[in-house]
Amino acid sequence: MKKYLLLFLCCGSIVGANAQANRDSLVIRQVADEILANGKAYEDLRVLTKTIGGRLAGSPQMVKAEQWGAATLRAAGADTVYFQECMVPHWVRGEKEQAKIISNRRDFIPPLNILALGNSVGTGAKGVTAGVIEVKSFDELEAKKDQIKGKIVFYNYAFKSNFVKTFHSYGDAVKFRGSGASRAAKYGAVAVIVRSMSHSTDNNPHTGSVNYDTTQPKIPAVAIGLQDADRLSTRVANDPSAKVYIRTMCQKLPDTIGHNVIGEIRGAKYPDEFVTVGGHLDSWDVCEGAHDDGAGCVQSIEILRTFKKLGIQPQRTLRVVLFANEENGGRGGAKYAEIAKAKNEKHVFALESDAGGFTPRGFMLECTPEQRAKLVSFKPLLLPYGAYDFDEVGGGVDVGFLHRALGTPMGELSPDSQRYFDIHHAASDVFENVNRRELLLGAVNMAGLIYLVDQYGL
Amino acid sequence: MKKYLLLFLCCGSIVGANAQANRDSLVIRQVADEILANGKAYEDLRVLTKTIGGRLAGSPQMVKAEQWGAATLRAAGADTVYFQECMVPHWVRGEKEQAKIISNRRDFIPPLNILALGNSVGTGAKGVTAGVIEVKSFDELEAKKDQIKGKIVFYNYAFKSNFVKTFHSYGDAVKFRGSGASRAAKYGAVAVIVRSMSHSTDNNPHTGSVNYDTTQPKIPAVAIGLQDADRLSTRVANDPSAKVYIRTMCQKLPDTIGHNVIGEIRGAKYPDEFVTVGGHLDSWDVCEGAHDDGAGCVQSIEILRTFKKLGIQPQRTLRVVLFANEENGGRGGAKYAEIAKAKNEKHVFALESDAGGFTPRGFMLECTPEQRAKLVSFKPLLLPYGAYDFDEVGGGVDVGFLHRALGTPMGELSPDSQRYFDIHHAASDVFENVNRRELLLGAVNMAGLIYLVDQYGL
Numbered sequence: 001m002k003k004y005l006l007l008f009l010c011c012g013s014i015v016g017a018n019a020q021a022n023r024d025s026l027v028i029r030q031v032a033d034e035i036l037a038n039g040k041a042y043e044d045l046r047v048l049t050k051t052i053g054g055r056l057a058g059s060p061q062m063v064k065a066e067q068w069g070a071a072t073l074r075a076a077g078a079d080t081v082y083f084q085e086c087m088v089p090h091w092v093r094g095e096k097e098q099a100k101i102i103s104n105r106r107d108f109i110p111p112l113n114i115l116a117l118g119n120s121v122g123t124g125a126k127g128v129t130a131g132v133i134e135v136k137s138f139d140e141l142e143a144k145k146d147q148i149k150g151k152i153v154f155y156n157y158a159f160k161s162n163f164v165k166t167f168h169s170y171g172d173a174v175k176f177r178g179s180g181a182s183r184a185a186k187y188g189a190v191a192v193i194v195r196s197m198s199h200s201t202d203n204n205p206h207t208g209s210v211n212y213d214t215t216q217p218k219i220p221a222v223a224i225g226l227q228d229a230d231r232l233s234t235r236v237a238n239d240p241s242a243k244v245y246i247r248t249m250c251q252k253l254p255d256t257i258g259h260n261v262i263g264e265i266r267g268a269k270y271p272d273e274f275v276t277v278g279g280h281l282d283s284w285d286v287c288e289g290a291h292d293d294g295a296g297c298v299q300s301i302e303i304l305r306t307f308k309k310l311g312i313q314p315q316r317t318l319r320v321v322l323f324a325n326e327e328n329g330g331r332g333g334a335k336y337a338e339i340a341k342a343k344n345e346k347h348v349f350a351l352e353s354d355a356g357g358f359t360p361r362g363f364m365l366e367c368t369p370e371q372r373a374k375l376v377s378f379k380p381l382l383l384p385y386g387a388y389d390f391d392e393v394g395g396g397v398d399v400g401f402l403h404r405a406l407g408t409p410m411g412e413l414s415p416d417s418q419r420y421f422d423i424h425h426a427a428s429d430v431f432e433n434v435n436r437r438e439l440l441l442g443a444v445n446m447a448g449l450i451y452l453v454d455q456y457g458l
Numbered sequence: 459m460k461k462y463l464l465l466f467l468c469c470g471s472i473v474g475a476n477a478q479a480n481r482d483s484l485v486i487r488q489v490a491d492e493i494l495a496n497g498k499a500y501e502d503l504r505v506l507t508k509t510i511g512g513r514l515a516g517s518p519q520m521v522k523a524e525q526w527g528a529a530t531l532r533a534a535g536a537d538t539v540y541f542q543e544c545m546v547p548h549w550v551r552g553e554k555e556q557a558k559i560i561s562n563r564r565d566f567i568p569p570l571n572i573l574a575l576g577n578s579v580g581t582g583a584k585g586v587t588a589g590v591i592e593v594k595s596f597d598e599l600e601a602k603k604d605q606i607k608g609k610i611v612f613y614n615y616a617f618k619s620n621f622v623k624t625f626h627s628y629g630d631a632v633k634f635r636g637s638g639a640s641r642a643a644k645y646g647a648v649a650v651i652v653r654s655m656s657h658s659t660d661n662n663p664h665t666g667s668v669n670y671d672t673t674q675p676k677i678p679a680v681a682i683g684l685q686d687a688d689r690l691s692t693r694v695a696n697d698p699s700a701k702v703y704i705r706t707m708c709q710k711l712p713d714t715i716g717h718n719v720i721g722e723i724r725g726a727k728y729p730d731e732f733v734t735v736g737g738h739l740d741s742w743d744v745c746e747g748a749h750d751d752g753a754g755c756v757q758s759i760e761i762l763r764t765f766k767k768l769g770i771q772p773q774r775t776l777r778v779v780l781f782a783n784e785e786n787g788g789r790g791g792a793k794y795a796e797i798a799k800a801k802n803e804k805h806v807f808a809l810e811s812d813a814g815g816f817t818p819r820g821f822m823l824e825c826t827p828e829q830r831a832k833l834v835s836f837k838p839l840l841l842p843y844g845a846y847d848f849d850e851v852g853g854g855v856d857v858g859f860l861h862r863a864l865g866t867p868m869g870e871l872s873p874d875s876q877r878y879f880d881i882h883h884a885a886s887d888v889f890e891n892v893n894r895r896e897l898l899l900g901a902v903n904m905a906g907l908i909y910l911v912d913q914y915g916l
Contacts, residue, residue: 033620036619036622037619037620161494161495161895162491162494162495164494164842164843164844166895199894359817359876386622386819386874388846388847389846416817416874418895418896418899419893419895422893435876435877436659437619437657437876437877438876438877441622
């Protein structure tokens with residue numbers, strides 16, 4: 001290190017810049033060595049997923065996860081750990097959903113594998129039985145609007161296979177889950193079934209939030225697995241007597257108290273400037289929330305642990321935030337931004353990891369062109385660890401609130417997305433589907449970027 | 459397309475080059491759409507792994523796999539399909555290996571999970587029982603050379619965690635598997651146990667070939683799982699009475715007949731120039747050989763299928779080669795090069811996929827600087843499909859023979875390597891650990907590179 005210091009003092013700015021890049025590269029190498037050899041993120045994730053499991057806002061598991069988060073941040077060496085209270089929605093799934101095809105034909109028909117969509121109303125104990133209108137687009141819904149009254153609308157839009165980045169497929173298809181119920185209710189539908197947003201090869205249904213349009217009646221909405229969606233489609237096309245029975249006992253209870261869990265390392269030089277890094281602590285109830293978003297939480301904690309372990313003292317205050325209630329409300333992210341604004345805090349950068357714990361490929365960014373140029377200038381230092389793609393515009397849902405409230409530049413880790421929608425919001429989002437090295441390598445790249453932003457600002 | 463043609467005719471060479479790049483980009487997009495939506499590689503792999511399974515050279519499964527390869531190439535639309543005979547080694551594992559720690563202490567000790575190394579001699583039915591000398595380097599072996607006579611040498615070198623590209627960890631550690639037996643035999647060891655080349659979190663032993671130095675006695679060599687390696691190490695350090703019993707019934711039979719399986723599309727313009735793409739058809743006996751190297755075989759066949767389906771007529775003859783006996787001999791690759799040389803064939807490029815069916819990151823290349831520059835110039839056309847890393851020097855083992863015999867430029871698909879050594883040469887290399895989209899995306903990048911090399915030569 002002395003050699004570099006000497007060079008820096010003796011020579012002009014170009015050599016100085018090179019020396020600085022060399023020093024940064026050595027620090028990031030040290031960070032990578034520590035995380036890849038001694039990283040705790042994988043073990044932390046095992047505890048979160050296997051001893052707590054699914055942890056939807058308002059559930060007892062949410063409370064346990066908050067306690068886990070605080071304890072884990074303390075163990076990682078945070079200077080301070082605290083809770084930030086916010087009201088969160090409290091939706092409960094209730095009894096396991098039931099669904100089946102009913103037909104005048106005498107053939108055996110296995111039950112349909114469904115999950116109620118988050119925030120959906122239930123059918124009540126009697127369930128709903130009705131004929132099915134299948135549509136593959138909203139245009140087709142409009143064209144069939146006169147047939148819909150009293151029926152179940154089945155949105156059977158196939159997840160597109162030809163986007164290389166699968167989040168584009170999700171962006172393309174998710175409208176049916178989000179607004180399909182209200183658009184069908186407008187024409188008198190009694191329920192909707194939505195083909196899962198996935199190109200998995202299994203039959204797991206994938207849940208996720210429905211967003212009701214308050215001007216329309218709220219009708220039950222469920223997701224269906226891919227194999228069952230194909231089976232239902234064939235049946236509807238060939239059996240005029242076919243009806244579907246759906247029974248969901250989900251309900252919305254009054255809002256309850258949840259918390260963002262926050263751990264900090266106080267900045268040495270600019271303690272009143274903040275660099276935020278986080279994931280969301282809640283997950284859907286039907287899975288372990290390992291990739292979504294246990295991974296983002298443990299990666300963020302790993303950064304703090306590694307900085308402490310290696311004695312890397314940030315200049316700005318580093319805040320690790322485990323956000324409440326991303327999945328069906330976004331209240332944690334909103335509260336964090338609200339308080340930051342009320343306190344007139346200066347936020348330099350906010351990074352989220354909420355796209356799975358898969359092998360990292362880069363970062364999505366949303367900021368000014370100047371800030372982007374600066375962030376992209378760090379690319380050569382991260383390339384050895386797999387981050388090369390800085391082209392996508394975006395940031396995490398949670399830090400998005402801060403971005404909109406304060407204009408804070410934001411980013412999100414971009415892991416490889418090929419496997420993500422196999423497991424997203426489905427029973428298969430479990431610890432076993434996370435690879436230790438991929439998870440840790442994501443943390444390495446995040447730590448590298450956070451270190452550089454802290455050093456140079458934006 | 460007409461628009462681009464017009465541009466090309468009207469304007470100068472820069473615009474012409476752009477138009478060509480646009481046309482190429484459209485062709486590769488078409489290739490990607492076809493493979494991602496209709497690709498057969500995953501189903502082909504299911505058949506190979508689930509109906510045939512492990513297929514070591516000389517085994518009955520090798521013969522079945524050759525038949526499968528020919529039938530699958532024909533179904534994919536190859537103009538011609540043929541076999542290229544070569545003699546292959548015939549090593550058989552025999553009865554399941556046994557190993558245990560024997561101690562004067564009365565505590566219960568579970569058996570050790572081991573696999574004989576490929577081409578290893580067996581212990582015979584009585585097995586070998588001896589004290590254990592643990593070493594972590596060849597230097598340590600030399601330092602302990604006087605203690606080794608009559609003992610089992612235990613190479614307990616930990617797979618390094620801090621290489622981001624895990625093949626570097628493999629390159630660093632594999633010497634103990636390759637030459638450890640003969641180096642220990644030199645000092646009178648009776649057997650060797652080698653810590654598996656893996657950073658998996660399970661206890662599967664990972665096999666692979668041992669290379670005996672013919673000037674030394676051949677002694678039995680086995681791989682041990684990671685958890686058991688740690689257990690053995692602790693025992694050896696703390697229990698002076700500890701011995702290990704090993705029984706392996708493997709043996710080398712006389713060489714037998716195997717085949718490279720080859721499918722071609724005849725080149726429209728230069729039928730006597732060849733572009734080779736392939737993987738190796740053999741695999742270790744203890745797994746399904748899904749990633750190693752069923753993936754490379756089905757990806758190579760996928761390219762041929764896609765070109766035929768889309769009517770992409772190569773200018774040069776495209777040869778898909780499913781090589782025989784990569785794992786414990788390399789005889790298929792050697793034979794292919796020998797025949798190519800004897801026939802004085804003109805080989806333009808040879809590409810292999812033998813690093814797993816994981817999400818692609820680029821290509822290793824081994825060729826002249828001019829050829830490399832040309833190959834790297836294709837990068838922008840492949841970047842949208844995930845290939846950005848063209849920096850590593852290398853090519854597949856099989857096409858390496860051609861490279862050395864004829865100087866043919868060669869390459870190898872570089873998939874993400876984080877998961878590879880979890881499953882490499884172990885019982886966990888099964889179909890279930892291959893992701894459909896990752897496998898297909900590898901084929902997309904290979905097809906793109908092959909298309910461009912065929913169009914522009916090197």
